[in-house]
Amino acid sequence: MFTEDELIPISVLQHYSFCPRQVALIHLEQLWEENMYTAQGNALHERVDVVHHELRKNVRTEYGMAIRSLTYGLIGKADVIEFELRTDNSYKSIIPIEFKRGKQKIKDHDRVQLYAQALCLEETFQVSIPEGQFYYLQEHRRSTVEFTNELKINTKHIISNSMELLLSEKTPQAHYDKKRCDRCSLKDICMPKAVNEGGKKVGRYIQTQLRRMLKDSEE
Numbered sequence: 001m002f003t004e005d006e007l008i009p010i011s012v013l014q015h016y017s018f019c020p021r022q023v024a025l026i027h028l029e030q031l032w033e034e035n036m037y038t039a040q041g042n043a044l045h046e047r048v049d050v051v052h053h054e055l056r057k058n059v060r061t062e063y064g065m066a067i068r069s070l071t072y073g074l075i076g077k078a079d080v081i082e083f084e085l086r087t088d089n090s091y092k093s094i095i096p097i098e099f100k101r102g103k104q105k106i107k108d109h110d111r112v113q114l115y116a117q118a119l120c121l122e123e124t125f126q127v128s129i130p131e132g133q134f135y136y137l138q139e140h141r142r143s144t145v146e147f148t149n150e151l152k153i154n155t156k157h158i159i160s161n162s163m164e165l166l167l168s169e170k171t172p173q174a175h176y177d178k179k180r181c182d183r184c185s186l187k188d189i190c191m192p193k194a195v196n197e198g199g200k201k202v203g204r205y206i207q208t209q210l211r212r213m214l215k216d217s218e219e
């Protein structure tokens with residue numbers, strides 16, 4: 001079990017899934033830059049982050065609810081949680097719902113965040129949560145995500161790897177990936193191309209020096 005002081009934000013998992021170096025730049029080096037994608041995401045969350053709840057028939061909907069898991073060491077805030085209640089007020093189902101800009105992604109970054117929320121809710125309410133939902137702004141509709149074994153295993157790996165990275169206090173080297181880096185708000189600070197090029201240049205310089213030393217010692 002983790003203590004309150006040891007909990008890490010659920011958002012770290014989404015960042016780690018996208019790029020481990022991004023986690024280190026944000027959480028270890030305290031660097032952050034807005035870009036078009038993060039600004040749109042923030043504007044969207046400002047609309048759903050106001051804490052309140054609604055009750056309609058047998059469904060209670062909580063907005064901006066604080067969640068945590070002492071078992072997995074996570075803390076965060078859920079955009080929306082829908083509690084379907086039975087007549088005796090026990091929970092028939094609990095569904096975490098995340099609001100996202102854009103449309104459904106092929107990669108797991110958003111799904112990891114959603115399942116991590118489910119882990120927190122399962123621990124707090126002692127229920128099993130088999131699925132969650134996204135509301136993608138561009139699609140104007142909810143889509144259901146099943147929490148598959150693969151997603152569960154991947155998320156748990158990401159939780160332990162993220163914690164390890166934060167504890168190590170070491171920023172991983174950049175690996176330039178056009179698709180990913182061109183969307184990253186930290187691209188200008190991270191300079192993935194320059195770092196990679198710099199790494200290659202340093203590597204070439206060391207090899208040249210070693211060859212020269214070897215040649216000198218043979219003469």
Ligand code: SF4
Nearest residue numbers: 019022181184187190
């Ligand atoms: S620019 Fe690329 S390597 Fe750097 S943090 Fe962003 S995604 Fe990671």
